[in-house]
Amino acid sequence: MAKYITEINKQGNIAVDDTILVKDYPATAGSKMLENFVPLFSAEAVERVVAAGYTLSGKTAVGEFGLDLYGETSTSDICAAATLVADGEVRAALNVDLNGAPRRAAAIKGVTFVKPTYGTVSRYGVIAAACSGEQIGVTAKDADTAAEILTVIAGHDAKDGTSLKQDKYEYNTDISAKGMKIALVKELYDAADDEVKAKIDSAAAAYKKAGATVEEISVLGLSEIKTAWTILMSAETTNNLSRFDGVKYGYRTEKYKNIDELYVGSRSEAFGFLTKATIIYGSDVLSKGRYEVCYDKALKIRRKAVETLTELFAKFDALLMPAYSKADFEAYDVTDAFNKVYEESLFTAPASITGMPAVVTKGVQLVGNYFADGKLLALAKVLEKEEA
Amino acid sequence: MKYELVIGLETHVELATDSKLFCSCGGHAAANEPNDCVCPACSGMPGMLPVTNKHAIELAVKAGLMLNCKINQYTTFDKKSYYYPDLPAAYQITQWFHPICVEGTVEVGDRKIGIKQIHIEEDAGKLVHDDATNTSLVDYNRTSVPLIEIVSKPDFRSADEVITYLKKLKAALQFAGISECEEGAMRCDVNISVRPEGTDKLGVRSEIKNMSSFAEIKDAIEFEKVRHVDAIERRTEMLVQETRRWDEVKRRTFPMRNKETAADYRYFPDPNLMPIVIDDAWLEEIKASMPATAEEKGQKYVDMGIATKEAAVLASDAKLCSVFDAVVAQGREPKSVASWILTECMSRMRYLGIETLNIDPAKLSRIIELVDAGEITRAAGKKVLAAVFESDVDVDKYCDEQGFNAKVDEGAVLAAVKAAMEANAAAVADFKSGKEKAFGAIFGACMKELKGNGDPALIRELLNKELSK
Known part of the structure; x- marks a missing residue:
């Protein structure tokens, strides 16, 4: 498999995933729908890394619109950016974390990924699917490198209405773990396979050795959070993807006699199964009579999730949890892709639905309170040093 | 049996902002060619994010204040989804859950018309069918131009009330600089039903979409009243709740093509636009910037000695007001100015077929000055005025050339x-x-x-x- 979907510069040191726009280079978001789409402008994060003196190497593969966690997309595709980083081909990669795919990829490949606090990195120039949760994050070989790139891309951008007002963020990765309180989330630990459990065990041991406490806790409502995020994500994705109708740009069917056939034909031929399933699910949860019991309820669960986690962070510095259940799925029929992704998002949904930061390193995931990105990176560094 | 009309109006007007609702493109008024005023945001390209035009919020609040509405200090933008080629992102950003203004009233004659709500939304583009090639072309210049939709309660009981309301609304919006309300830029959906006089139950409603001419609105309402009453009294047809359009040539309404399924717009809050909080300080700032209403302006003219009826005519038209105010400011006597505007200027406007007064107030002031001082006769003054209207002549020079001089021995x-x-x-x-x-x-x-x-x-x-x- 080619390392890049589109190569930009052989000497480049930053890879960018294909849902992030780079002016004049195709941006497919992993979809046949956008196979001929060339953007007129670059994402703000891309502008910032280039302005800081980094060079773009190329565009990496993603699951269609970033929805896939590990369903219909091949492992090599979903791990494309993490593989380049692991192989030392680039210094870092920018990846959109919509449903946790880059977290999963980093965990599998043993590299570091930071999904920053929602609103700290501009989403301008991201091919949007689920605006309320997606964030550009950084895949790098270690926490220090991730922090270096995150410092460059984070900060207010007037072109994004959800961008927070702070101009600059600093991430101190040298905070001592001594005295820190870490909570190990029992329900998620139990849901993972032995290989993943072993990684969590060794992380817990490393923290204890570094002078932190590790306490096993129960978090209620994780299953509801998973469902609520799937509802919100699907609804927003349905809406954002409706612009891809074959009229203005992107794929257009050859078989149409009127506008309705143009819409139906283009979308039927160009979208993959998981995207279609997401669109159908997302249309349903927003429809008349279903909104109150699905979408609106999911918004309430989101608020409840923020409350629950905020309360936990009054007592703990970080939550320690797996980033995925197991490295590989057994074979299954493609029509089950949506359900597989839904089940797997149990591990990634808490940070996605709340917009709280998450850092993956050494195969484990740390979730922290808003703006605890630096603290999480510092905790990640403890594990990296332990194993080095 | 006698029947009464029950009418509710949804009126769309374009806000007088310099740029579109969520991007910095100029309004479509600035466009010369199709798709002149278009950027990646208002053409629905992926990767773009909406940024709210603050001025549009302020103008909508002003509209609410003028119509005695309660201003929702917490207001949100929501997405309304439907597929149509003139809607590039396949959703329209509107206000569904928390509209900016609610519960207002407007006095029409001696009756009060309730305003249910005013909400802000973006306009759609325009489709042009090219018969020569049998293709449809799309122009996005109008896409995302800010509109407000003023939704009345079903409180109108006659076509005349509707027209009075629309005229009043137009004057008020122009007055406050909320909308220029150009010809055709005020678009109405008219909801009509009839019921026996003295009863409360609402009849079957028909909605006539997208009307802009006041005269056509009046005719359409009259037509619908007859159609509804005939259907009830003489069973000429079975009334169904439906959307209709007015055919200006055939002078009647027709049902619009029925969609196979009822539209479901799948509204939800736009996650890209944070809720807008209009705090007390901002609200006070907007209140302070409100100009006088047409009523206040009319009263001011009455206080200057203008007859009530004349004052009302002046106050109903933003342009007449601005010319009147400017001429009076140059020291002319208000009654004299009112008479010149309402008699002489309006007669010239009728003669030339112009709808808005467009005259240099300094020139009108000079003519009135010369007449009032007895330098030229009123008859000569009228001739000068006609020349100003027709070829914008210099007043003094023209008087000299024509030998106008009232002081003949x-x-x-x-x-x-x-x-x-x-x-x-x-x-x-x-x-x-x-x-x-x-x-x-x-x-x-x-x-x-x-x-x-x-x-x-x-x-x-x-x-x-x-x-x-």
């Missing part, structure tokens, strides 16, 4: 009287034989002789004297 008037009598000997003879009507012809000849100059009273006096000799 008695000798010159007498000479003109004699000349006119000589040239109209027959009329003089008629007059002397008792036909008093002939006086007018001779008087007119004198005026002509004097080129409209001279004091009419003096001319009359001298002419009488000469004729009785």
Whole structure:
């Protein structure tokens, strides 16, 4: 498999995933729908890394619109950016974390990924699917490198209405773990396979050795959070993807006699199964009579999730949890892709639905309170040093 | 049985902002060619994010204040989804859950019309069908231009009330600089039903979509009333709740093509736009920037000594007001200015077929000054005004060229009287034989002789004297 979907510069040191726009280079978001789409402008994060003196190497593969966690997309595709980083081909990669795919990829490949606090990195120039949760994050070989790139891309951008007002963020990765309180989330630990459990065990041991406490806790409502995020994500994705109708740009069917056939034909031929399933699910949860019991309820669960986690962070510095259940799925029929992704998002949904930061390193995931990105990176560094 | 009309209106007007609702493109008024005023945001390209135009929020709040609404200090933008080629992102950003203004009222005659809500939304583009190639072309210049939709309660009981309301609304919106309300830019959906007088239950409703001409709205309402009453009384048809359009040629309404399934717009809050909080300080700032309403303005004119009816006509039109205010500010007497605008200017406008007064107030002021000071006669003043309307002449220069001068001495008037009598000997003879009507012809000849100059009273006096000799 080619390392890049589109190569930009052989000497480049930053890879960018294909849902992030780079002016004049195709941006497919992993979809046949956008196979001929060339953007007129670059994402703000891309502008910032280039302005800081980094060079773009190329565009990496993603699951269609970033929805896939590990369903219909091949492992090599979903791990494309993490593989380049692991192989030392680039210094870092920018990846959109919509449903946790880059977290999963980093965990599998043993590299570091930071999904920053929602609103700290501009989403301008991201091919949007689920605006309320997606964030550009950084895949790098270690926490220090991730922090270096995150410092460059984070900060207010007037072109994004959800961008927070702070101009600059600093991430101190040298905070001592001594005295820190870490909570190990029992329900998620139990849901993972032995290989993943072993990684969590060794992380817990490393923290204890570094002078932190590790306490096993129960978090209620994780299953509801998973469902609520799937509802919100699907609804927003349905809406954002409706612009891809074959009229203005992107794929257009050859078989149409009127506008309705143009819409139906283009979308039927160009979208993959998981995207279609997401669109159908997302249309349903927003429809008349279903909104109150699905979408609106999911918004309430989101608020409840923020409350629950905020309360936990009054007592703990970080939550320690797996980033995925197991490295590989057994074979299954493609029509089950949506359900597989839904089940797997149990591990990634808490940070996605709340917009709280998450850092993956050494195969484990740390979730922290808003703006605890630096603290999480510092905790990640403890594990990296332990194993080095 | 007698029936009464029950009408509710949804009125869309374009806000007078410099740029679109969520991007910095100029309004479509600035466009020359199709798709001139379009950027990746308003054409629905992926990767773009909306950023709210603050001025649009302020103008919507102003509209709410004018219509006595409660301003929702927490207001949100929501997405409304449907597929149509003139809607590039396949959703329209509107306000569904928390509209910016609610619960207002407007006085129409002696009745109060309730305003259910005012919400902000973006306009769609325009489709043009090209018969030559049998293709549809799309123009996104209008896409995302900010609109407000003013939703009334079903409180209207006649077409006249509807028209009075629309005229009042238009004047008020122009006054406050909320909307320019250009021809056709005020678009109405008219919801109509009828019911027996004295009953409360609402009848079957039809909605006539997208009307802009007041005269057509009136005719459409009258047509629908007859259609509804006929359907009930004479069973000419089965009334169903439906959307109809008005055919201006056939002078009747027609049902619009029925969609196979009812539309489900799948509204939800736009996660890209944070809720807008209009705090007390901001609200006070907007209140402080409100201009006088048409009523307040009318009252001010009455206080200046203008008759109530004339004051109301002046106050109903933003342009008349601005010319009036400017001329009065130059020191002219208000009553005189009102008379010149309402009689002479409006007569010129009717003659030339213009709808809005467009005159340099300094020129009008100079004409009035010359007439009021007796420098030229009113008749001459009217001629100057006509010349200003037609070719924007310089007032003083034109008076000189035409020899307008009211201060003609008695000798010159007498000479003109004699000349006119000589040239109209027959009329003089008629007059002397008792036909008093002939006086007018001779008087007119004198005026002509004097080129409209001279004091009419003096001319009359001298002419009488000469004729009785």
